[in-house]
Amino acid sequence: MKNQKTLKKRPRKENIETEIQNSCPDCNSTDFDYNQSRGEVICKHCGLIIDENVMDFGPEWRAFDHEQRNRRTRVGAPTTNTIHDYGLPTTIDWKNNNISSKNLPQWYRMRKWQKKIRVSGARERNLAFALTELDRKCSNLGLSRNIRESASLVYRKALDNNLIRGRTIQGVVAASIYISCRLCDLPRTLGEVANALNVTKKELGRVHRFLVRKLKIKLSPISPKSYIPRFACELKLSEKSQVKAIEIIEKSQSEGLTIGKGPNGVAAAALYIASQLLGERKSQRDVAEVAGVTEVTLRNRYKELCQNLNLGVTI
Structure with missing residues (x-):
């Protein structure tokens, strides 16, 4: 006899606790609590974690009334802003297994028109091209x-x-990526984003400031400390050098030495001083290249920190 496939029903989310284990192995309690955010099943009596990394088969959205639930109920992948139609298109498969030869021309015309209708109008063409470019550059x-x-x-x-x-679309895409990096607290310099997206630093800065002003986006100033782990990793410096560089930056901030200075230049100078103090010597050229600043800028920040903080480093 041929083996027949047996389809298993998807477990209901509210029954996950009882299906994992019937009772607590520590106190034999059957009163469990399912933590959805952490994916853990916890015994309410003794606090023992019965199971962890439990898969949630429920939807990624929330609904607070019946009308909202009906409006959001759907199937397929979750919606995403990175696709011009939010990732909710319909497609006609190109396989012609069950189509007669008489109906083939009609199916070809349907596929062609569906492809054209999916991107219709100048706005959608612009959005489709820009979001594809944005995803590739990211x-x-x-x-x-x-x-x-x-x-x-x-x-x-x-x-x-x-x-x-x-x-240009490339300029606005680059500015959008730079702004999102700032909003998500992921430090990326203007030079890094400009070089990766093939736009000039001047254009990126101009478009970035224009979008922030017109869209009323609030961006917090970048702290030089946020650059330290990445710069230190590229320079292959130890954790002691990172801790020392962060201490130098905190002292300089308390003295007001970082006001009006580029954060990547201050971070580069602090790392250079820390490497000199701890014997992990790096050349000014290497540190400047990693930080994306000139050697002159690095020397100026280095001299300012050494003169005002008395770090015991000879200039």
Whole structure:
């Protein structure tokens, strides 16, 4: 006899606790609590974690009334801002297994028109091209999914407010990525983003300031401490050097020495001083290249910190 497939029903979310284990192995209690955010099943009596990393089969959205639940109920992958149609298209498969030869021309015409209708109008063409470019550039920079979503949302807002006209798509995409990095507290310098996206630093700065002003986005100032782990990793410095550099930056901030100075230049100078103090010597050229500043800027920040903080380093 041939083996027949047996389809198993998906477990209901509210019954996950009882299906994992019937009783607590420590106190034999059957009163469990399911923590959805952490994916853990916890005994309410003794606090023992019965199971962890439990898969949640429920939807990723929430509904607070019956009308909202009916409106959000759907199937398929979750919606995303990185695709111009939010990832909710319909496709006609190109396989013609059960289609007669008489109906083939009709199916070909349906596929062709569906492909054309999916991107219709100048706005959708602009959005489809820009979001594809944005996703590719984020991959080159190694940025996470939440930053791509945030950058796509910034670009959509700019397009809805007619801020794209008179500016290149590459420039607005680069500015959206830089703004999302700032919003998500992921330090990326203007030079890094400009080089990765093939735009000039001047254009990126101009478009970035324009979008922040028009969209009323509040960006907190970048702290030089946020650059320390990445710069130290690229320079192959120890954790002691990182801790020492952060101490130097904190002292300089308390003295007001970082006001009006570029955060990457201050971080580079603090790392250079820390490497000199701990015997992990790095050349000024190497530190300047990693930080994306000139050697003159590095020397100026280095001299200012040494003179005002009395760090015991000869200039």
